[in-house]
Amino acid sequence: GAGVSQSPRYKVAKRGQDVALRCDPISGHVSLFWYQQALGQGPEFLTYFQNEAQLDKSGLPSDRFFAERPEGSVSTLKIQRTQQEDSAVYLCASSILEDYSEAFFGQGTRLTVV
Amino acid sequence: QKEVEQDPGPLSVPEGAIVSLNCTYSNSAFQYFMWYRQYSRKGPELLMYTYSSGNKEDGRFTAQVDKSSKYISLFIRDSQPSDSATYLCALEDNFNKFYFGSGTKLNVKP
Numbered sequence: 001g002a003g004v005s006q007s008p009r010y011k012v013a014k015r016g017q018d019v020a021l022r023c024d025p026i027s028g029h030v031s032l033f034w035y036q037q038a039l040g041q042g043p044e045f046l047t048y049f050q051n052e053a054q055l056d057k058s059g060l061p062s063d064r065f066f067a068e069r070p071e072g073s074v075s076t077l078k079i080q081r082t083q084q085e086d087s088a089v090y091l092c093a094s095s096i097l098e099d100y101s102e103a104f105f106g107q108g109t110r111l112t113v114v
Numbered sequence: 115q116k117e118v119e120q121d122p123g124p125l126s127v128p129e130g131a132i133v134s135l136n137c138t139y140s141n142s143a144f145q146y147f148m149w150y151r152q153y154s155r156k157g158p159e160l161l162m163y164t165y166s167s168g169n170k171e172d173g174r175f176t177a178q179v180d181k182s183s184k185y186i187s188l189f190i191r192d193s194q195p196s197d198s199a200t201y202l203c204a205l206e207d208n209f210n211k212f213y214f215g216s217g218t219k220l221n222v223k224p
Contacts, residue, residue, distance in 0.1 A: 004157070031210060033210075033212070035212075035214075040122070040216070040217075041216050041217070042118075042120070042202050042204075042214030042215050042216045042217050043158065043202075043212075043214045044214070045211050045212060045213070048210055048211065050210075055210075056209065056210070056211060059211075091157055091158070093157075102160050102163070103160065103212070104160075105150075105157035105158045105159070106157050107155075107156055107157045108156075108157050110155075
């Protein structure tokens with residue numbers, strides 16, 4: 001595809017349910033980032049991959065959050081036992097290089113935990 | 115204290131006005147400075163990036179960085195209703211981590 005694709009666009013989960021959010025980066029992009037954006041706030045860093053290697057996961061809020069990118073392309077962000085405070089938009093971004101280059105964002109997945 | 119401070123607005127201006135958006139930051143290790151535009155229910159879209167102090171111009175947009183004061187700005191000339199969006203400043207450290215401001219909501223009235 002032409003851009004970063006995220007699915008689903010919207011997800012409603014009952015508290016305690018596990019969810020999986022998918023990110024398809026731009027083909028050939030080495031770096032992949034996950035961000036969490038609460039309503040009215042800027043995106044907050046969650047984790048960063050370079051190819052299949054997760055180089056930084058310092059932003060993951062708890063051990064209920066887990067991200068993977070097993071083949072260095074598609075990435076999945078999994079949240080176990082969702083809580084209401086997990087409600088946010090989860091944004092994925094990719095960039096072509098290891099070092100700084102333009103990061104392209106997907107449309108995000110809006111997660112609502114009820 | 116947050117790494118990046120940005121006035122949330124909202125900022126309302128008439129069409130054709132010059133808009134000034136600003137962020138301050140505390141960490142002198144930041145190397146790259148960016149401005150993103152985010153329309154409602156969309157992902158952020160990169161507008162401008164720079165890595166040095168000074169001005170960078172692209173059409174109606176000018177990004178300004180003052181590393182000594184830890185202050186960055188985005189100027190929009192001849193603002194249009196289509197510029198109405200939330201503008202996010204973002205700073206990148208040496209470890210590929212982006213730090214975003216909270217965003218300024220801009221409304222350009224026709």
